[in-house]
Amino acid sequence: MNFSAVTKQTNRGFLLLAIVFIVLSFVQCTPKHQVASSSQAGTKADHPDKGLKDYYKNYFPIGVAVSMASLHGPDSALIVKEFNSVTPENDMKMGPIHPSEDIYNWKNADKIVDFAVSHHIKIRGHNLCWHNQEAAWMFKGADGKPVTKELLLRRLKDHIFAVAGRYKGKIYAWDVVNEAVDDSDDTTQVYRKSNWYNICNGPDFIEAAFRYAHEADPQAKLYYNDYNSEHPVKREKIYKLLKKLIEDHVPIDGVGMQAHWKLYEPSPDELRKALDEVTSLGLKVQFTELDITIRLPQPKPAPGSTPPTPDPGYTPELEAKQIAQYKMAFDIFRQYKKFITSVTFWNVSDKYSWLDQRGGGLTGGVAAGENTPRTVRKAYPLLFNENLQRKNAYWSVVNF
Numbered sequence: 505m506n507f508s509a510v511t512k513q514t515n516r517g518f519l520l521l522a523i524v525f526i527v528l529s530f531v532q533c534t535p536k537h538q539v540a541s542s543s544q545a546g547t548k549a550d551h552p553d554k555g556l557k558d559y560y561k562n563y564f565p566i567g568v569a570v571s572m573a574s575l576h577g578p579d580s581a582l583i584v585k586e587f588n589s590v591t592p593e594n595d596m597k598m599g600p601i602h603p604s605e606d607i608y609n610w611k612n613a614d615k616i617v618d619f620a621v622s623h624h625i626k627i628r629g630h631n632l633c634w635h636n637q638e639a640a641w642m643f644k645g646a647d648g649k650p651v652t653k654e655l656l657l658r659r660l661k662d663h664i665f666a667v668a669g670r671y672k673g674k675i676y677a678w679d680v681v682n683e684a685v686d687d688s689d690d691t692t693q694v695y696r697k698s699n700w701y702n703i704c705n706g707p708d709f710i711e712a713a714f715r716y717a718h719e720a721d722p723q724a725k726l727y728y729n730d731y732n733s734e735h736p737v738k739r740e741k742i743y744k745l746l747k748k749l750i751e752d753h754v755p756i757d758g759v760g761m762q763a764h765w766k767l768y769e770p771s772p773d774e775l776r777k778a779l780d781e782v783t784s785l786g787l788k789v790q791f792t793e794l795d796i797t798i799r800l801p802q803p804k805p806a807p808g809s810t811p812p813t814p815d816p817g818y819t820p821e822l823e824a825k826q827i828a829q830y831k832m833a834f835d836i837f838r839q840y841k842k843f844i845t846s847v848t849f850w851n852v853s854d855k856y857s858w859l860d861q862r863g864g865g866l867t868g869g870v871a872a873g874e875n876t877p878r879t880v881r882k883a884y885p886l887l888f889n890e891n892l893q894r895k896n897a898y899w900s901v902v903n904f
């Protein structure tokens with residue numbers, strides 16, 4: 505074979521090898537599972553060891569509301585991997601933890617605290633004073649009639665000293681008062697007419713609760729917690745309350761914006777306006793109960809109307825809207841990281857949400873695992889699906 509022919513053959517051989525090598529190396533680099541959503545394109549892949557808390561370690565802790573059912577099995581592994589803060593969903597509320605004057609149910613609350621402490625997870629206490637799931641006995645005297653303001657405040661003080669005192673040094677932040685602001689569009693009505701408000705004949709119980717909490721645990725960060733805090737009318741009422749507490753030198757560190765949001769609410773401007781107003785008072789912000797339901801407000805069915813078509817569930821169109829809303833929220837959270845000291849999701853995954861509509865007329869509520877009634881319409885509000893897998897919405901939060 506002449507020499508030049510051999511050389512040509514060899515060059516062709518090398519060229520062929522080079523092409524094969526380039527093609528193979530490209531194929532190897534392509535991730536095994538391409539994802540549907542564009543939100544992952546060209547950014548963080550599914551890193552086996554990292555969770556939300558790691559992606560946000562330079563911003564703020566990422567928390568989750570937990571029930572007894574969350575502390576066992578697959579939920580608990582996901583909590584430890586993804587989160588570095590927990591909030592008891594129900595077990596520290598006045599009614600569940602203090603059902604009668606001489607009885608405290610510490611068992612579940614202690615289990616949640618022990619779980620968090622053993623995994624070096626922060627704990628938010630929820631809550632020390634609320635009009636719902638209340639300890640009904642507190643409002644009644646021995647004669648069954650409403651108690652005096654003095655007796656009610658003494659009972660509130662005993663409750664707060666017992667609960668905040670028990671977890672002193674373990675719970676770093678408390679939702680001291682929950683949802684004390686009126687929900688209506690009546691701008692003259694600032695406060696909710698709860699048993700607390702009616703027996704105290706005004707909002708004095710709010711200041712009292714914060715002062716008792718500060719006495720019980722001077723190190724704990726104290727928050728006022730409420731929902732719809734981005735709605736203009738309610739936002740202004742909450743602002744008025746916070747401004748008065750600060751003017752009266754009440755020990756308060758910040759506001760909890762619950763963030764039970766919808767696909768279109770709040771708008772970016774509403775969210776920024778709420779953040780700007782509260783932080784202008786020198787207060788910190790925690791998003792304390794974040795979920796974004798795919799359910800749009802339903803008009804009441806006309807009497808005798810035919811039942812709605814079968815529930816389409818979590819459709820790609822609704823998923824896309826939820827991804828956009830989660831991305832908007834966390835883009836703004838990161839911009840305000842100087843003021844935001846925690847973001848907590850309310851419930852672990854779409855497997856269970858307080859927003860799920862249940863059989864027997866129960867619309868939401870009822871923590872998982874307590875013979876939870878059959879779910880009839882799910883809300884799909886979180887970042888993990890019913891099998892605890894990361895949804896595409898997860899990547900819209902961590903890809904930045």
Ligand code: G3I
Pocket residue numbers: 593594636637682731762793858868869870871872874875
């Ligand atoms: O403990 C009883 C149980 O004995 C009974 O078998 C079961 C069924 O009737 O009910 C259980 O109590 C339920 C409780 O959750 C614990 O599971 C109540 O009915 C149910 O109303 C309650 O719902 C909770 C709701 O607060 C109460 O308003 C939800 O789980 C909880 O996610 C929700 O959380 C609140 C926050 O604390 C404050 N911000 C709003 C948020 C959503 O409402």
